[in-house]
Amino acid sequence: MxxxxxxxxxxxxxxxxxxxxxxxxxxxxxxxxxxxxxxxxxxxxxxxxxxxxxxxxxxxxxxQTTAQAGKSTAGTKGDGGKSSGKAHRATAERQTSGKQSAEKQSSEGKTQEESAVDKALRAQSAVLSDEDRNRILDQAQKVAQNSGNPVVHYHYCVATKGDVGSVDDFANAAFRILNDEHGWPRAGAVFERSTDGNCDFDLVLSQASQMPSFSPSCSVEYSCRVDQNVIINDDRWKGSVQSWLDAGGNLARYRVMVINHEVGHRLGHIDNETTCAGEGQLAPLMQEQSMHLDGCKVNEYPLDSELWID
CATH class of the missing domain: 1.10.287 (Helix Hairpins)
Known part of the structure; x- marks a missing residue:
């Protein structure tokens, strides 16, 4: 102070x-x-x-800058804002529409594929008239004669074991498959269903649980051949195997493969006598395709290297 x-x-x-x-x-x-x-x-x-x-x-x-930006944004949301909102909605609608369209196309593609497979299955098992049988046999005979191999005629009987339903559809499909011009007739083989009981082999459609009754080596999971019995597992006949389907096959093609493969054993071939020659190539018919493809493509017919009969 x-x-x-x-x-x-x-x-x-x-x-x-x-x-x-x-x-x-x-x-x-x-x-x-x-x-x-x-x-x-x-x-x-x-x-x-x-x-x-x-x-x-x-x-x-x-x-002032912020205010101008706000006015600009407001303008975009007001005048242009409506247009921006519409653009966002239009984009969202296009994306939704595109997704729905893709899903629809995928669904339609699957439906068309399923329809094609169903059509192929119906064609395989369709009723055979005498005219149909003669036409198929005549074509198989021509292919066998042109194969360069001796022509061999096989007579087979058709049988069932267990609860597998009607045998007619199976028998009709088997006749068409065995005499298909892409199959064993290329090796000189022609197949006729026996009418008098005299059979070179029996073609059996068996309930899966009955497979081991033919031999302990026959699995409930797969088809099998024992002596003169060529046995087709009914579960595989009706459903194929998932690995085959995942690799691009379908049930109609699987039925062709499994009959040609198992009958191939009766003609003298063994499992995996030749195997996948390389990634992306056709699997040999006698490769166990139900179990493994080893990078090969599914294949239901014998390769050129497999065109022989014992």
């Missing part, structure tokens, strides 16, 4: 007039210091004011 009173007294002109010489010298020092402090204060105040002004200008500029 004493220092403050001294400063106030030094700045008071009336008090200064009454001071002694020594007191006036001290008062002058106080005035100079005070003047310097005031000048410094003014300088600081001016710099602060300039800085505040600059900040205000920048903030105002940013505010």
């Amino acid at each position: 004493k220092r403050i009173r001294r400063i106030v007294r030094a700045l008071d002109p009336r008090a200064y007039a009454k001071m002694s010489r020594r007191e006036r010298l001290e008062a002058l020092r106080i005035r100079r210091v005070t003047a310097m402090v005031l000048v410094l204060f003014l300088v600081v105040a001016m710099m602060t004011s300039c800085s505040v002004h600059a900040m205000s200008v920048r903030m105002l500029s940013r505010t």
Whole structure:
């Protein structure tokens, strides 16, 4: 407080007039210091004011920019906003429509594929007239004669074991498959269903659980050949195997493969006498395709290298 009173007294002109010489010298020092402090204060105040002004200008500029952007966005959402909203909705609708279209096409593709397979299965097992049989046999005979191999006629009987339903569809399909021009007739073999019971082999459609009754080596999972019995597993006949389907096959083609493969054993061939020659090539008919493809493509007919009969 004493220092403050001294400063106030030094700045008071009336008090200064009454001071002694020594007191006036001290008062002058106080005035100079005070003047310097005031000048410094003014300088600081001016710099602060300039800085505040600059900040205000920048903030105002940013505010104006933001406001303009907001107006622009509002305009886009209002005038253009409607158009943007419509664009978003249109894009979403196109994406939804595209997805639905793809799903529909996929579904239609599967349906068409299933329809084609069903059609092939019906064609395989369709009723055979005498005219149909003669036409198929005549074609098989021509293919066998042109094969360069001796023509061999095989007579077979058709039988069932267990609960497998009607044998007629199976018998009709087997006759068509065995005499197909792409199959064993290319090796010189022609097949006729026996009418008098004299058979070179029996073609049996067996309930899966009955397979081991032919031999302990016959599995409930697959088809089998034992002596003169060529046994087709009914589960495989009706459903194929998943690995075959996953590799691009279908049930109609599997039925062709399994009959040609098992009858191939009766003609003297053994399992896997030749195997997959390389990735993406056709699997040999006698490869156990129900169990493994080894990178090969599914194949239901004998390869050129398999066109022989023992």
